[in-house]
Amino acid sequence: MIKEIIVVEGKDDTVAIKRAVEAETIETGGSAIGEAVLRRIALAQERRGVIIFTDPDHAGERIRKIVAQRVPGCKHAFLPQAEALYKGDIGVENASPDAIRHALANLRTEAGSNDGGLAEVTMEDLMQAGLLVHPQASERRLKMGNLLGIGYANGKQFYKRCSTFRITREEFRRALQAMESEGESR
Numbered sequence: 001m002i003k004e005i006i007v008v009e010g011k012d013d014t015v016a017i018k019r020a021v022e023a024e025t026i027e028t029g030g031s032a033i034g035e036a037v038l039r040r041i042a043l044a045q046e047r048r049g050v051i052i053f054t055d056p057d058h059a060g061e062r063i064r065k066i067v068a069q070r071v072p073g074c075k076h077a078f079l080p081q082a083e084a085l086y087k088g089d090i091g092v093e094n095a096s097p098d099a100i101r102h103a104l105a106n107l108r109t110e111a112g113s114n115d116g117g118l119a120e121v122t123m124e125d126l127m128q129a130g131l132l133v134h135p136q137a138s139e140r141r142l143k144m145g146n147l148l149g150i151g152y153a154n155g156k157q158f159y160k161r162c163s164t165f166r167i168t169r170e171e172f173r174r175a176l177q178a179m180e181s182e183g184e185s186r
Contacts (some may be wrong), residue, residue, distance in 0.1 A: 001017035002074060002104065007041055007067055009060065009147035012093035017053070018095035021104060026050075029068070031059045038070050045071045050108060053077040055091045055150055056084050070156035073110060075101040078166070081142075106149040108165040123170050126159055129176050147175040162182070 002023040008014055014025040026040055044050050052067050052074050054060035068074055079095055086094035095103075126132045131141050132155045145152045148171065150161045162172070 002051070003104040004051045005041075005044040006053050006077075006104075007049045007052055008046075008092060009055055009063060009150075010093075013053070013055075013091065016093045016095060017099075018101060020100035028054075028063055031062050033063060033066055038067070041067055042071045045074060049075065051075045051077050051104070053079075053092060053103065055079075056081045057090045060091075061151075067089075068110065075107040075109050076150075077107055077147055078124045079103045080146040081152065103149075108149055110164050111158070112168045119159075119165050121159070123159055125172060126155065126162075127171070131155065131158060131170075141177045143182075144175055146174070147178055 002021055004023075006017055006023050006025045007028060009028050009030060010018060011027060014027060017023055017025055026037065026044060028037055041050055050067075050071060052064050054077075056079050064076065068076075068087045079092060081090055083099040084090050084092060084095045092100070121134050123132070127134075129140070129144070131137055131144060134140065137155065141155070141158050142152045145158065145161075148165075148167055149164075150158075150165055150167070152164060153161055159169075
């Protein structure tokens, strides 16, 4: 049983989550999240904690951002797009129970605004890793995002996620090594 309440986009996502784990969900009803739903999420965060688990697409990221801004301190579960794809449709509802359990086992928590620490991973680190201003930057960010458990993002968002989820230089270095050794083994 997962203690926190999982925020998902719709009923099919709830069904997929419940196939994988014993948990309660709050459905946003898509990207037009109403005030009442945001208040329920805030109450859930206060009482039990919240895990945001949205689709790995543009709409899912928009919902994640809205909820995270209104309800600080949420945990985040990220699914790689490849594990959420079925017949051209991307969504949590398409993921296997194992993929869902893996995402929930590798949660990321946002850094609070009073943590005081500076980001360990810099823009320079991203550039040197070929995640910015590189012919395959987008593909490399996708791989690194999956390895770090923070999902895909454009360059600016990727940097922000590294900071928000307190990615350490050591974590970043290990993920980069894994990505590069994976590339060599192909």
